[in-house]
Ligand SMILES: Nc1ncnc2c1ncn2[C@@H]1O[C@H](COP(=O)(O)OP(=O)(O)OP(=O)(O)O)[C@@H](O)[C@H]1O
């Protein structure tokens with residue numbers, strides 16, 4: 589279980605990026621975080637990754653506090669961020685330095701195969717398309733067998749075909765490794781394709797606003813009636829998140845948000 593308790597982040601200039609977030613994510617759940625620009629999505633992932641410290645509150649993974657970068661927590665950014673002086677296999681294996689060379693090579697080869705890049709192990713990042721580079725960064729995140737995988741708009745720069753292909757690769761790896769996944773997306777269709785739960789956020793201060801359960805069988809077809817109903821439910825929640833919240837109507841949310 590990944591649990592966030594009364595998690596708040598106020599930046600030095602006074603910006604209240606997150607305010608009293610309570611969130612429990614069971615192991616292996618996929619949660620999509622959706623919300624407008626500035627509602628604290630990246631801040632939330634950075635805190636969970638241990639790259640920044642909260643102003644208040646706590647983060648725990650299976651009861652163990654996370655107070656800094658953690659080997660069980662992987663992060664994938666919007667842009668691939670590959671090391672240009674290492675080839676594809678070198679990039680994927682970069683964090684596995686402590687493993688014997690042979691075991692490392694096997695893990696890397698397996699991860700590359702799972703994202704369909706087995707033949708490109710010796711290429712340089714500059715020789716890859718944007719979609720291929722992002723597949724390398726997903727392989728790099730999975731090769732360490734993360735317990736929690738955080739993805740910050742990982743597919744937003746890609747075309748619809750490549751995105752769908754990467755969804756397939758991501759879900760195949762998730763089936764194998766079963767990490768807890770938090771994925772930030774602006775694409776409601778992406779949330780419906782991937783997640784068990786979509787959480788809509790609202791800004792100023794950053795809060796969790798509504799949760800939509802996506803209890804649909806996989807693989808999911810976007811045109812299936814269940815997918816369309818889920819899409820409508822998320823769009824409705826997004827719409828409500830843009831309106832002022834009536835604190836009197838929802839007193840339980842007046843001091844923060846709990847999911
Ligand atoms: N280092 C920082 N110093 C001060 N304010 C910051 C800092 N980083 C983020 N913020 C502010 O905190 C708020 C939340 O930012 P954050 O980047 O988490 O939003 P986001 O939901 O990821 O937005 P986007 O969808 O545009 O990526 C914003 O108002 C932003 O301007």
Ligand SMILES: [Mg+2]
Nearest residue numbers: 629630631740
């Ligand atoms: Mg962001």
